[in-house]
Amino acid sequence: MSQPMLLVIGSEPELMRRYMLEAAAAEHSVLLIDDQSPTWQLPYVVDFETTDLNDPARVIAAAESLARHWTIAGVLTFNEYLLVTTARVAEHLRLPGNTPTAVAAARDKATSRQLFAASDVPSAASTWVHSFDAAASAAERLGGYPVVLKPAAHAGSIGVVRVDSITDLPAAWNIASAGAAHQGPEGQGILLEEFLDGPEVSVETVTDRGVTTAVAVTRKAVGFKPFFMEQAHLVIAGDPLLDDVAPVAAAALRAVGITHGVSHVEMKLTASGPRLIEVNARLGGDRIGQLVRHATGVDLAAAAADLATGRTPDLTPTRTRSAAIGMIYPPADGTVTELALRPHPFDAHHLQELQWLCDVGDHVTLKPSPSTPNNIRAGFAIVVGDSATDVRRHLNSVLGRAQVKVRPTMISAA
DSSP states (O other), X not given: OOOOEEEXXXXXXXXXXXXXXXXXXXXXXXXXXXSSOOSTTGGGEEEEEEOOTTOHHHHHHHHHHHHTTSXXXXXXXXXXXXXXHXXXXXXXXXXXXXXXXXXXXXXXXXXXXXXXXXXXXXXXXXXXXXXXXXXXXXXXXXXXXXXXXXXXXXXXXXXXXXXOSGGGHHHHXXXXXXXXXXXXXXXXXXXXXXXXXXXXXXXXXXXXXXXXXEEEXXXXXXXXXXXXXXXXXXXXXTOTTHHHHHXXXXXXXXXXXXXXXXXXEEEEEETXXXXXEEEESSOOTTTHHHHHHHHHOOOHHHHHHHHHTTOOOOOOOOOOOXXXXXXEOOSSSXXXXXXXXXXXXXXXXXXXXXXXXXXXXXXXXXXXXXXXXXXXXXXXXXXXXXXXXXXHHHHHHHHHHEEEEXXXXXXXXX
């Protein structure tokens, strides 16, 4: 029996997306539309088209070209910024998927907040602000500080900043404005929102014909205040938090109209219960899908491919472990002189992967940029264990032994 033909739109970056493409190709024949000819992707694809991914009309034309030669069963992307384009391609080819309207609603945080409120989904108070003065007034109407400024349709925490007082607002406004200048077309401008106090989690879900299954909870460590940079993620098989967060995640997906696919639903666990941050209608980044597979045995990337081609995914847990990813940071601004990991006997059993995101000779910084806050990462490590306690201990050990040596940047005297 031949494998279903799956069209994947966008595949970079390799370090974060290879495992997704590999999983999709295991049970599907993969076609690829990307902005460059495939290199590392070649073992996983049978044909491809290159085009400008920022132009939906050209992407649709590339899909039509492939459809003239192949019988395409489904369309999929792992890229937040290509979700609406992918939905348009699926609609154009009359294939399974979410409507472009639903995906655009998830992408635009202002629209999402309105839909959450209309469906009584607990979220954050939010208002669109068009200027610094409007932001200052909105903060007072919300009850004062702290508040959060964020672009309406960005991702990866770009331009998202906490504001603790009116004196912090000018700098925060500049940060959010810089991020908003490069956000997706689904939303415009900047939102000022109520600050939600509590641990941050995401719920990794699978929705098939409108029925949502919460597969896992990802517990997050966030730092580099006033930014909200994700420093680590932990997945625990059978996490007791699932009972509390699963209904809220499912309600949020219904509110924005997501009826299909794998989603990554972010929320805060506040004193009044779980409250929504945002819905991402795609697999979570930072290798979260791999953490879920290591911990539970459920392959979310494979599930996404199955759903895209009309198949029912296998969501049966086969493992009861824990898994985590932790980010490695340079000690200071400067030029990298050495990247190393001091060995430990535990690594053979618990360290799944160590990847460096920079090379010797590269300039690194410990100061997040408003437009690319995650560019300060020097690497990451993935560890597994039999319990959350084991994983936390081993991850802390690896991160403590990872060496990023730099020659400090010299600041010349004025």
